[in-house]
Amino acid sequence: MNIPFLDIWRRRHESERSPLVPVFDRDPEGAAELLAECELLRARAQEAGVxxxxxxxxxxxxxxxxxxxxxxxxxxxxxxxxAGLYLGTVLVRTVPSAGWRLRPDGQPVVRLGSGREIDVVAAGLDWAATGAPELSQIYAESAEF
Structure with a gap:
């Protein structure tokens, strides 16, 4: 079925897609590796001996x-x-059936086997700004599902 206004809507929204979308479509494992880089966090942790x-x-x-x-x-x-992407990386690598998923707006989230989605970036931003909730606490609560 050809609906012209949908074609216009799709073209307009294609330009708003996250640059991660094509990477996830072509190479989900490669995308997971990109999300795991977390260079600044790793540098700060290394400076502190972690x-x-x-x-x-x-x-x-x-x-x-x-x-x-x-x-x-x-x-x-x-x-x-x-910090959020690192939390997501730990979840995906250690919790069975957890995996990365992109929301329609391009935001990476972790989907657990139960279907629950964790907005790890929002959690990381909260942690960086206030220290709460702790990353280990978020992991523990998520790993139970």
């Missing part, structure tokens, strides 16, 4: 870092974004 090895134990170590990024309003959202 090794991020994609385990729940490393989330607890991150929770103990002094939040120096809060002193820099430009760095805080980047650390928060990385």
């Amino acid at each position: 090794r991020l090895d994609d385990t729940p134990r490393s989330l607890a170590a991150l929770d103990q870092l002094p939040p120096r990024w809060r002193d820099d309003p430009e760095e805080l959202p980047w650390v928060g974004n990385d």
